[in-house]
Amino acid sequence: MSYQKIAVVSGASSGIGAATARSLAQAGHHVYALARRTERVEALAKEINGTPVTCDVTDDAAVAAFAATLDRVDLLVNNAGGAIGADPVATAEVADWQAMYDVNVLGTLRLTKALLPALVASGAGTIVTVSSTAGLIVYEGGGGYAAAKHAQTALVETLRLELCGEPVRVVEIDPGMVKTDEFALNRFSGDTTRAAAVYQGVEHPLTADDIATCITWTATLPHHINIDRMVVRPLAQAAQHKVHRV
Template sequence: MITEAAPRRALVTGASSGIGAATALRLTSEGWQVFALARRAEKLEHLAEQEGIIPLVCDVTDPEQVAGVVETITAAGGIDTLINNAGGALGVDPVGTGKVEDWRWMFEVNVLGTLNVTQAFLPMLREHGEGTVLNVTSTAGYTPYEGGGGYNAAKYGQHALTGVLRLEEAEHNIRVIDVLPGMVHTEEFTAKRLRGDTAAAQKVYAGVEKPLVAEDIAEVITNAVTLPHHVNLDQIVVRPVAQAAQHKVIRKN
């Protein structure tokens, strides 16, 4: 059990790049110890050089690998905060022609990955007495849009999981936070969704003077988890000013 005098400790999944990496770095700048988890060891190398960050290689969709991470973190002193950031989108096909394998991957990483890690760490967070679970979902989790069927479905599922978790874990004094980013310009998300078509990925942000970047979301996450524990920001929708709604984006030449 972590004592009050111990440093704050968090596990951040999907920490190899983008929002996850930015969050790990932002938390350590505030004096936290961070376990940075991702599938790709080579992508964690830059974080391994940062004081306060312990990189861990794990696929969140594999319960056995997650169980191994629990053992490692328990031996290292445990955590009080779990940040489920691992996720992603694949494809922009209509529902009528969407690839089942794409939908399956999105459901497994966004929903089942969050479930695997959360179930594994709930006993530790309950024992702590003031645990926090923060899930990075998406505005796609409550506003459907054309071409978003699989990602919408996965993020709706993760968003619902988060809401149910809050209801079920309040009696254990576990704070559950849902951060729902809108348009965020990161180096990998859209390019991966468009299967490596970087030119098409750049068009998504074309003309948007100030889209959000990973560091903006990391700032929001850090603020949410460092508030006094009795303060729960249930849902935080974060968009750039230029994105007034899912379907309305201001673009300038």
């Protein structure tokens, strides 16, 4: 008997999360669009015939309460995350590092732990975690974000080992330069000049839709195929420090 697959997407109020929710809905999933901003997820859920969920992944009780409402989950996309600041280690704000760790790493841990029993029970579950190329290499001014993303990558790799033999795929997506409406603005506290400088001269940075396409592809392959890690950069970005600008 066929059924509509259930997907949960965190950080769904904007950027990659919102694009992924749309892409998965188009692919036939019923999407639970999860984020802190109620109005955003309500509008998105209405657009894609999904279910809005107001939830902060840094809140243990909120995540547990959400998980308790679900009877079935086939796909979890851990997308909630972000960067704060670009200070060198010598002048870094400890609170910024704590905040990045809490949302990127512990947010992924909370949601994964809460939904893992349902993913296993589905008989064909998939967990896709959106990390970053910053989880694979460091760069000046990116210590806090790179530390959090390295930890997130370690979580994913460990989880894959621990779930060997269970019917759950574990996928990691590592985007490079992606231009979205909010990521760089949030990183630089709304400073539009600094945010724009990140992408200056790059003709075709990746978009949220590009990453959503990658996520949907990995999640809709035959279930015996596991894409362990997908590193996705724009053509102009050969490496973290090698970007062609015109």
